[in-house]
Amino acid sequence: MEASSEGVMSTSRAASQAAGRRHPGRSDPGRANRGRKQGTRTAVSGKWLGGVRSSRGSVSAWRQLRSLVGLPCVFAARFYNYREGSGNERSTTMTIAARVEDYLKQHSVPFELLPHKTTGSTHETAEAAHVSDDHIAKAVMVGDEQGEAMVVIPGDSWLMLDRLNKASGRTFRLDEESELSRLFPDCDPGAVPPVGKAYGVETYLDEALTTLADVYFESGDHRNLVHINGPDFVRLLHGVRLGHFGRPG
Numbered sequence: 001m002e003a004s005s006e007g008v009m010s011t012s013r014a015a016s017q018a019a020g021r022r023h024p025g026r027s028d029p030g031r032a033n034r035g036r037k038q039g040t041r042t043a044v045s046g047k048w049l050g051g052v053r054s055s056r057g058s059v060s061a062w063r064q065l066r067s068l069v070g071l072p073c074v075f076a077a078r079f080y081n082y083r084e085g086s087g088n089e090r091s092t093t094m095t096i097a098a099r100v101e102d103y104l105k106q107h108s109v110p111f112e113l114l115p116h117k118t119t120g121s122t123h124e125t126a127e128a129a130h131v132s133d134d135h136i137a138k139a140v141m142v143g144d145e146q147g148e149a150m151v152v153i154p155g156d157s158w159l160m161l162d163r164l165n166k167a168s169g170r171t172f173r174l175d176e177e178s179e180l181s182r183l184f185p186d187c188d189p190g191a192v193p194p195v196g197k198a199y200g201v202e203t204y205l206d207e208a209l210t211t212l213a214d215v216y217f218e219s220g221d222h223r224n225l226v227h228i229n230g231p232d233f234v235r236l237l238h239g240v241r242l243g244h245f246g247r248p249g
Helices: 002-022 029-045 059-069 073-084 087-093 098-106 122-129 161-168 230-236
Strands: 112-115 136-144 147-154 157-159 202-206 214-218 224-229 241-243 246-248
Touching: 098 224, 122 136, 136 157, 147 157, 147 246, 161 202, 161 241, 214 230, 224 230
Parallel strands: 136 214, 147 202, 202 241
Antiparallel strands: 112 224, 136 147, 157 246, 214 224
């Protein structure tokens, strides 16, 4: 009888274990509850989404967060880029020149990155990113015997050197892109961000860019635009020379 009883008990334990493998929640209710609590907590904290660990820079993660808490996509992206992003994640999730990102953070400026296909001109970038040319701040590098300077004009404008030289009292000429790598070592050629103060470069700003609600500019490559609000852009360039240096065309 003892042998028979042990056989019944062994069979019962085996059945219970098999059922546990098919339905893990039944064999360990606490485990299933822990998973649900974890998912709820993480949706609020933004570090875990739906109980699944996710990179804070993940686009899908932010879409999921947006659907959970009802935030606009732009706000969610800004929240990541300034509030949550870290230097280690930057290289795998987005592209922005290190000095530009540091400068934005130093001035507590939230920003959004808009990825787009690789482009070769400001007009192409505006079309690829679906923004207006005149809302893109374009950096044009000039120089003379006294040194280099940056002129920031709207993306739909041409630099008027005569106006610049008259306002500055200098004899600027356009700089060749090949000469700029030493000034902007963390940027691709031709993708200079219009934040000269981040690089210690003398800067002139066209007044047409000081009244915009939103401003976009190169992040340091040809595949991303930085989007910030207009007043923050003006604040980043506080103290630079203002004037009318561009002509729409």
